[in-house]
Amino acid sequence: MNFYSLFQIVLFMGILLLLAKPLGSFMAKVYQGERTFLDRVLGPVERFVYRLAGVKPKEDMNWKTYAIAAMVFNILGLLVVYAVQRLQGVLPFNPQGLGAITPDSSWNTAVSFASNTNWQGYGGEVTMSYFSQMIGLTVQNFVSAATGMAVLVALIRGIVRHTSKGLGNFWVDLTRSTLYILLPLSIVLALALVSQGVVQTFSEYKTVAMFQPTTDANGNTVTEQVLAVGPAASQIAIKQLGTNGGGFFNVNSAHPFENSTPFSNFLEMLAILVIPAALVYMFGKMVGDTRQGWAILITMTIIFVVFMSLAVWAEQAGNPAFTKMGIDQVQTNINPGGNMEGKETRFGVTNSALWATATTAASNGSVNAMHDSFMPLGGLVPMFMMQLGEIIFGGVGSGLYGMLAFVIVAVFISGLMVGRTPEYLGKKIEAYEMKMASLMLLIPILLAKVGTAIAVVTIAGLATIWNTGGPHGFSEVLYAFSSAANNNGSAFAGLGANNPFYNTALGICMFFARYWLIVPTLAIAGSLVQKKKIPASGGTLPTHTPLFIAWLIGVIMIVGALSFIPALALGPIVEHLMVIGG
Amino acid sequence: MKNQLRPALTIFAMLTIITGVIYPLVVTGISQVIFPTQSNGSIIVIDGKAAGSELIGQQFDNPKYFWGRISAVGYNADLSSGSNYGPMNPALVDSVQARIDALQAADPENTLPIPVDLVTASASGLDPHISVAAALYQVHRVASARGLSEADVQSLVDKYIEGRQFGFLGEPTVNVLKLNLALDGLKLKTQTAYYISNRQLLISRGRTP
Secondary structure (H helix, E strand, O other), X not given: OOHHHHHHHHHHHHXXXXXXXXXXXXXXXXXXXXXXXXXXXHHHHHHHHHHHHOOOOOOOOOHHHHHHHHHHHHHHHHHHHHHHHHOHHHOOOOOOOOOOOOHHHHHHHHHHHHOOOOOOOOOHHHHOOHHHHHHHHHHHHHHHHHHHHHHHHHHHHHHHOOOOOOOOOHHHHHHHHHHHHHHHHHHHHHHHHHHHOOOEOOOOOEEEEEEEEEEOOOOOEEEEEEEOXXXXXXXXXXXXXXXXXXXOOOOHHHOOOOOOOHHHHHHHHHHHHHHHHHHHHHHHHHOOOHHHHHHHHHHHHHHHHHHHHHHHHHHHHOOHHHHHOOEEXXXXXXXXXXXXXXXXXXXXXXXXXXXXXXXXHOOOOOOOOOHHXXXXXXXXXXXXXXXXXXXXXXXXXXXXXXXXXXXXXXXXXXXXXXXXXXXXXXXXXXXXXXXXXXXXXXXXXXXXXXXHHHHHHOHHHHOOEXXXXXXXXXXXXXXXXXHHHOOOOOOOOOEOXXXXXXXXXXXXXXXXXXXXXXXXXXXHHHHXXXXXXXXXXXXXXXXXXXXXXXXXXXXXHHHHHHHHHHHHHHHHHHHHHHHHHO | OHHHHHHHHHHHHHHHHHHHHHHHHHHHHHHHHHOXXXXXXXXXXXXXXXXXXXXXXXXXXXXXXXXXXXXXOOOOOOOOOOOOOOOXXXXXXXXXXXXXXXXXXXXXXXXOOEEHHHOOEOOOOXXXXXXXXXXXXXXXXXXXXXXXXXXXXXXXXXXXXXXXXXXXEXXXXXEHHHHHHHHOOOOOOOOOOOOOXXXXXXXXXXXXX
16 A cells, blocks of 8 residues: 555545534534525425425424335335336437336336435446436435435434424425435535536437447447447436435446546545435434544444455455466556456556445445455455445445444443443433344344345356356355345446346345334334433443443444354355465 | 325425436536536547547557557447456456467567556446556557657657646546547547646647647
8 A cells, every 4th residue: 555545545534524523513403493504595495395295394203104104205216216117118318219127127226226225237328218317216316315314313303302202204304305415415516526527418329439440249340439428427426425326327436427537536435425424423413412423433434444444455465366477466656556357547446445345334335346356355345344234334314323223232232231221312222122223233134144045045046147156156146135135236246136036136135124124213213202311320331432432343343243254254255265375 | 194195295296306307407507518528428529520538448459559458348338347257257367368468469579567457357348548557568569560769659658647636636547549549640629627737737738749
C-alpha cells in the first residue's frame, strides 16, 4: 500500500464521519416535524400529497397499523414493477424496442427492487426500456429506501416515547424521507455525476466509428460501435444514496458511463455510506444523548476499517499464478499492480477493494469491480460483511435497526452475566424484545444457509456455475444467497442466476429477509413504546463507553463467526490455501 | 387495512410522478444545458463524424497502435461485462497467457516485465484506459512498427498521461483511443476537461501534438 492508497482511504473515512453530524441533525429535524430550509419549496407539495391521499399528518399509528401501511405500500410497489416489466413491449420510452420480460425474471426484479435489494438477474442495457428504468426501478429506489428509514424512525420513537402507543405516521415518514432527504441529495449528486461524464439523455443508443475495424466471433468485419446510453445519472444517484445498488448498465458502477472518473467514484462511494452513518448520529440526537450515536458509529467504523484493510491487502498482493508467468504486479506510481483481473484501470486496486467493502457493509450491492475475480480473501470480505447482517453502517434505516437488534442482544447477555434486568436507554429489555431481536438476527442466517444448501445439492442449482466447480463454485452460490438473504444485491457474477431456479429461490430469500425483519422491528417498537421510562441507576450498564463498544464488537463477531465460519471454510478459506499452495 | 388503501394508492401515484417522471426529466433538462458533451456520452467528433467516446474503450490488436485492456465482450458497448473468472480458473491463466504470447510475438525484443493490467480483463469490458506502465511497455513495439524513434513515441505518451484526479484520486492512466488518434495525427475536437492537471487541460482543449 503506497501513500496515495492510504491517503484516499483516510480521506474517505474522514469526510464520511464529518458529514454524519450535519446531515444527521438535518434528518432529526425532518422526522421531528420541525421547519427546515426546504419547507418553502416542499411544504406545499407535501401538504398537497396528504390532502389528496386523505392523510392526517398528526394522526399517530400503533405498531400494527404502521406495519400494515408499510406492507400494503410495498406489495403495491412490487405488483406495479412486475406489471411494468411484463407489459414493457407496449409501453412508451422504449427506443430500442425491448420486449416483455419473462415471468420469473420479472418476479425476481420486482421483489429485488421493492425490498431494497436490487439484485440484478438481468443486464440493464439489453433488457430494460427507459420507461421500466424510470417508472419501475427509479421509483422503487426512492420508496424502498424511504420505507427502511421510516421503520427505523418508528423504532427510535418507540425508545424515546413512553407509556403510549403511537409510533408516528407511516405515510408522513415515507413522504418526508423521500421529499426532504432523498430527492434533494439525489438531484445534487446526479448533476455532479453528469459533470464527470455519467450519461443522462433520452436519445437512442449512439453509433460511433471503430477506429481500428475488427472481426466479431462470426468472422464479420465490425466498423461501428454501438454505445448504450440513457437517463443513467438520475438513477445512479438514488441507487447509491438509497443503498439500492441496481445499476443502469449490466456491469453497474464499473461501466464508464455509470462511473466515469475517480472523482465520480469517490462521490458514489461516499453516497453509499453517508445516509446510514448520518442516521446513527440522528439516532443519538433523537434519544437525547449523542454519545449513544457516536458509540455505535465507532463500533461500525472499527469493524469496517479492519475488514477493508484485509480486502485491500489481499487484492494488492496479487495472484501468485500471474507472478509465475512473469507478470509485474508490484504497485508503483505508474502501475496499479495487484490483482487487476475484473478491475478498471482508473480505480486501481485500492478504490476497488474499498468500494467492495462499503457496498456490502451497507446493503447497497453496486460494484465497481467484479467480486467474482477477487482473490479468495478479497472476496471473503464482502461475503462476510453481508453475512454479519449488513449492520456495519448498513442499508438506509435497515442497517441501524439491524444494529439495534445486536445492541439489544448485547445488553441482554451482559444483564444475564451480572444478574440484573437489562435495560437500554431507560427501557427494560425483556423476553419479548429478546425474542424479536433474535428473530431479526436468525432469519437472514437461516435463509442464506438453507438456500445455499438446497442449491448445492440440486441439479438446477449446480447447472449454472460457469466457473470451475470446487471451492470457488461453492463460494459463488454462498455469495448469491448471502446477498439475497441480507438484501444486498451484489453477486459473484460467474454464477448464471437469470433462470427459473435462482430467480425464484433468491426472490423468496429477498422477500422474507426484508419483510420478516420489518415486522419484528416494529413489534419491538410497539412493545418499548408502552413501557415506563426508568431512570439510570448505579447498576445500569452504560452503553456509550469503550467497554460497551468492545462488548458489542465481540457479540457481533461471535454471532457472525459461529454462523458462517464453517461455510466460509468450505469456500474462500480452502480456496486461499489452494492458491498459496500453488 | 382498508383504511390504508387510499393513502397507499394515492401516495404511490404521487411519488411515482415526482421521483419517476419529474426528477429524471429535471436532471436531464439541466444536464443537457450545462453539460451537453458529458450527458450525451463524451463523444469525440472528428470532421463532423463521431469517432468514438472518450470514456469507452475500443479494440486494438494492430502492432501500430497501443493496445488496451482485455475485454470479455470484445468492446461491445451495448453489452458490458467482465470475464468473471475466479482466481484459480484455468480459463483465466489461458487468457493471460494468450495475451502474453501476442505481446511477445508482436515485439520479440522487448524484455521489460509486463504490467498486470495489460494482461487482465477489465471489469466493464469497456475500460478506456491502461496504466502508464502498460503504455510505456508498448512504446518499443509501436515505434518500430511505424518506423519512428522511441523518443518521439515516448514523448507523445508523456503528453497523454492523465494524472491522479486533483493530484490524489484514482490511478494515473493513459486513454488508449485518444493516444492512438493522436498517433495517426488526427485532430481531437473535444472541449471537456475532467482532470485538474495543467498538462491534461492543454490536451483536452484540442492542442494536439
